[in-house]
Amino acid sequence: MDVKSIEDSLMARYYAKKPITIDRGFMQYVWDSSGRKYLDAHTGFGAAFLGHRNPRIIKALTEQMNRVITVPLTMYSEARAEFLSRFSAALPAGFGKVFLQNSGAEAVEAALKAARKITGRSSFLSFHGSFHGRTLGALSVTGNEKYRRAFEPLPYPVRFAPFNSVDQVDKLVTEDLAAVIVEPVQGEGGVNPAKPEFMKALRQATEERGVLLIIDEIQAGFGRTGRVWAFQGLGVEPDIFTAGKPIAGGLPIGIAVVKSKFGDVFEPGEHGSTFAGNPLVMAAAAAGVDVLMGEDVPRRAAELGGRAIKSLQELRARAVLRVKGVGLMIGIELRTRAERYLDELIKLGVLASAAGGGSTIRLLPPFCVSDEDVDLLRSALETALGREG
Numbered sequence: 262m263d264v265k266s267i268e269d270s271l272m273a274r275y276y277a278k279k280p281i282t283i284d285r286g287f288m289q290y291v292w293d294s295s296g297r298k299y300l301d302a303h304t305g306f307g308a309a310f311l312g313h314r315n316p317r318i319i320k321a322l323t324e325q326m327n328r329v330i331t332v333p334l335t336m337y338s339e340a341r342a343e344f345l346s347r348f349s350a351a352l353p354a355g356f357g358k359v360f361l362q363n364s365g366a367e368a369v370e371a372a373l374k375a376a377r378k379i380t381g382r383s384s385f386l387s388f389h390g391s392f393h394g395r396t397l398g399a400l401s402v403t404g405n406e407k408y409r410r411a412f413e414p415l416p417y418p419v420r421f422a423p424f425n426s427v428d429q430v431d432k433l434v435t436e437d438l439a440a441v442i443v444e445p446v447q448g449e450g451g452v453n454p455a456k457p458e459f460m461k462a463l464r465q466a467t468e469e470r471g472v473l474l475i476i477d478e479i480q481a482g483f484g485r486t487g488r489v490w491a492f493q494g495l496g497v498e499p500d501i502f503t504a505g506k507p508i509a510g511g512l513p514i515g516i517a518v519v520k521s522k523f524g525d526v527f528e529p530g531e532h533g534s535t536f537a538g539n540p541l542v543m544a545a546a547a548a549g550v551d552v553l554m555g556e557d558v559p560r561r562a563a564e565l566g567g568r569a570i571k572s573l574q575e576l577r578a579r580a581v582l583r584v585k586g587v588g589l590m591i592g593i594e595l596r597t598r599a600e601r602y603l604d605e606l607i608k609l610g611v612l613a614s615a616a617g618g619g620s621t622i623r624l625l626p627p628f629c630v631s632d633e634d635v636d637l638l639r640s641a642l643e644t645a646l647g648r649e650g
């Protein structure tokens with residue numbers, strides 16, 4: 262089958278594609294249709310952080326597949342209850358209301374709707390360089406002109422502020438806002454970690470003015486930064502947070518978690534989804550939580566990520582401006598475009614993605630990468646970027 266020409270002719274084109282057909286994956290590796298093996302630091306924009314076809318997740322999926330696949334939110338499901346009880350063990354105290362969705366953007370939509378409903382206000386504050394998803398509400402709070410331009414005017418009134426600018430927080434967090442939405446590490450924006458003092462200033466100003474704080478953990482959360490939730494490493498707690506990407510082992514999922522003190526937020530009919538909380542994804546997600554907690558994912562991410570960042574910071578290549586990141590969320594900011602280096606990396610057996618408007622090589626490897634994989638990553642980058650001098 263000519264996969265490339267079928268996809269190119271029959272699917273609307275809104276992604277620039279790489280000339281590679283992925284045939285199978287296992288943990289930190291994928292293989293293309295010719296059988297060539299790659300170390301996967303792309304992981305489908307971070308979705309395979311728990312590894313491709315993680316055996317615990319495959320076992321849970323196989324068992325669930327042979328029972329039932331779809332159960333509406335109007336009925337109970339054992340798989341859903343199992344997920345919720347395991348997931349609640351991964352939640353800080355006080356976070357008790359879980360909204361199940363099918364994607365990150367949907368989780369952001371649920372969080373924005375909840376903030377409007379709780380506060381009775383309609384505007385939001387977000388940050389330059391932020392990314393929260395492609396649906397119109399999530400796009401409204403996304404601080405990147407490239408993604409927004411064609412769809413203006415967007416539905417929500419949103420102001421954008423400089424990310425990490427502590428001095429401006431007090432002036433920008435005004436009493437008319439429903440919420441401030443912020444990523445603990447801007448992923449799509451180029452892997453920019455939030456400063457603890459910035460997050461603390463946001464928390465203080467929002468609290469003082471009755472504004473909610475939404476932290477978007479869709480890319481950074483679930484162990485990747487060395488904590489279960491990245492905000493736990495920043496000394497702040499949101500009112501609402503969103504999660505997604507790796508939770509169900511690569512199956513579509515999005516979650517908004519609201520502090521219990523706000524209650525159920527919506528009346529019946531005000532929110533819902535056909536596929537949300539379906540038993541198949543729930544079984545995968547319950548196993549995902551098992552992997553997270555049982556295999557020490559945050560600790561491994563902190564250790565391996567620390568080692569990887571240190572090793573990459575020693576890269577001597579003219580193209581590299583700086584190496585940034587937390588845990589296994591790593592960005593190599595370049596003086597030039599990342600795209601041609603991503604192509605070089607593919608030739609060297611490594612998959613990665615671009616971020617930061619195309620100027621950053623983003624590495625989101627699975628938690629199970631070994632020391633040898635980190636060495637391979639470093640040597641492939643060294644070759645791709647070219648040695649200095």
Ligand SMILES: Cc1ncc(COP(=O)(O)O)c(C=O)c1O
Nearest residue numbers: 364365366392393394448479480
């Ligand atoms: C921080 C953040 N929020 C939201 C989203 C949107 O998630 P999804 O692509 O699952 O809709 C992403 C996706 O990259 C993200 O990184």
